[in-house]
Amino acid sequence: MSDDFILYPEKILQFGEGNFLRAFVDWQIDILNKETDFNGSVVVVQPRGSDKIARLNNQDGLFTLYLQGLKDGKAVSEHMVINSISRGIHLADHYNQYIELAESKDLRFVISNTTEAGIYFEESDKLDDRPQKSFPGKLAAFLYRRFKAFNGDYQKGCIMIPTELIEGNGTKLKEIILQFASLWNLGDAFVNWICEANTFCNSLVDRIVPGFPKDSVQEITEELGYEDELLVVGEQYHQWVIEGPKWIEKEFPIDKVNLNTFFVEDLNPYRIQKVRILNGAHTAMMPVAHLSGLDTVAEAACDEVVGEFVQELIFDEILPTLDFPQGELRIFANDVLNRFRNPFIKHYLISISMNSISKFKTRNLPALLDYVETKQELPRKMIFALSSLLYFYQGKRNEEVIPLADDTDVLQLFKELWGHVTEGTKTIEQFAKEVLGHEKLWGMNLNHIAGLTGMVAEYLQQLNQKGMKQALETLLKERSIK
Ligand SMILES: NC(=O)c1ccc[n+]([C@@H]2O[C@H](COP(=O)([O-])OP(=O)(O)OC[C@H]3O[C@@H](n4cnc5c(N)ncnc54)[C@H](O)[C@@H]3O)[C@@H](O)[C@H]2O)c1
Ligand SMILES: O=P(O)(O)OC[C@@H](O)[C@@H](O)[C@H](O)[C@H](O)CO
DSSP states (O other): OGGGSOOOOEEEEEEOOSHHHIIIIIHHHHHHHHHSSOOOEEEEEOSSOOTTHHHHHHTTTOEEEEEEEEETTEEEEEEEEEOOEEEEEOTTTOHHHHHHHTTOSSOOEEEEOOTTTSSOOOTTOOTTOSSOSSHHHHHHHHHHHHHHHTTTOGGGOOEEEEOOSSTTHHHHHHHHHHHHHHHTTOOHHHHHHHHHHOEEOEEEEEOOOOBSOTTTHHHHHHHHTSOOTTOEEEOSOOEEEEESOTTHHHHSOGGGSSOSEEEESOOHHHHHHHIIIIIHHHHHHHHHHHHTTOOBHHHHHHSHHHHHHHHHIIIIIIGGGOOSOHHHHHHHHHHHHHHHTOTTOOOBGGGGOTTHHHHIIIIIHHHHHHHHHHHSSOOHHHHHHHHHHHHHTTOEETTEEOOOOSOHHHHHHHHHHHHHHHHTSSOHHHHHHHHHTOHHHHSSOGGGSTTHHHHHHHHHHHHHHHOHHHHHHHHHHHHHHO
16 A cells, blocks of 8 residues: 555654544644645654554554544535554664654654643653653653764754643643753753754644544445554544744745644633633533433534533633633634534543543633632532532443543542442532542642532532433523523
């Protein structure tokens, strides 16, 4: 299959082989290669583990991408073979290939998505590890090798564009690289080279990528006429906002193609808007919809009751917490709701449920706190979502076991706390007080928010006694009476 495809110089090192990067970054590089003189390919390494790299190499880095949803107002479903990945490197078996890539004259960019957990300082990482445990540790060793190979040449720095969904992803990555420089005693000249010759951008990505289409793979395989283990499905919508100097466009000519990717001076407004509205709504709707018996985001957004809940949560309790023109926010929010309703893609609620406690903390808690501060009252729907999430962590939907996915400590804590309630040794009120008081989960003691604990306990009681559907209907009626 590869004979039909062009091989481009390897300009990008990519940390991450996952669905999102392939359906978003590698797709954009493919377009750049086809429509501009970018002429560059991507070398992929798996940031943690290495089991997926063989699959990538077995397919010569090629994979099929389905994009489905509204494009310029029309429903479009299209598929294409993405040819921007040159190879994957298995870090444990072929670390030499990885570290030697640092000496490449062609290499210029480093792009990553290592989830919200990947950009952290791992003190036990050593320069000589093959490989280091953490992503920043691996990158620090790579950059040091490059610095040495080119004798600190300022023309041979790299442009880092991380896409992890955390605030200041590039800034944080740079700080950690400098921490490694200090831990490993790499010297002032290296520190200066990192700061002067390299560019760390912050970036924000947006595209809903449900990933491998497990329900329709047979049908798709028949349509394609070949099997593709790396098949990935995403929506048509995309946005990549990069906070970095405009000169990068000379080397990464994203302005020359019809993509919604652009450079800005301040990413913050884009980040807050997207994280609070889109990701916040995902995290808030997940337990409410799942416990209502629904399985996908589209089912939730189209459901008469759950859909109303999501819409009101966004418009009444999230938008007022954002200090941007409300008209623009409403347009963005309506677009998000339409993206949620996308009938082409099956985005399973359970697949977005992973690490929901920390997601609530970063995506929803800031809106809850801002609402309390500005309105001097409690946002009922957001608190209902929080209560539903706590209820969800009981791990049961009627008789069905919910495959909870979170840190072991978090799962253990909920197991214990719910255990006390089921055994009758603690009341739901005590459960609410204890869980909301866990500063490790929320970064603060939520019992300090006046009235919150009582409201959570009340909603938990309703969920316990009436079930989700009735509790939700009661909540929505409360609003119409008010
Ligand atoms: N799927 C989407 O709709 C979407 C959209 C925008 C952003 N994202 C972000 O992209 C990330 C990956 O999503 P995906 O859909 O590609 O998932 P995926 O499961 O296909 O890929 C996960 C990737 O993260 C790496 N990884 C997992 N845990 C890690 C850790 N602790 N440290 C370092 N690397 C780790 C894996 O090796 C893999 O490369 C998510 O965190 C998500 O926030 C996803
Ligand atoms: O990917 P996660 O699990 O961090 O979050 C789930 C979704 O909120 C997220 O993937 C969105 O679909 C995405 O951020 C849209 O751009």
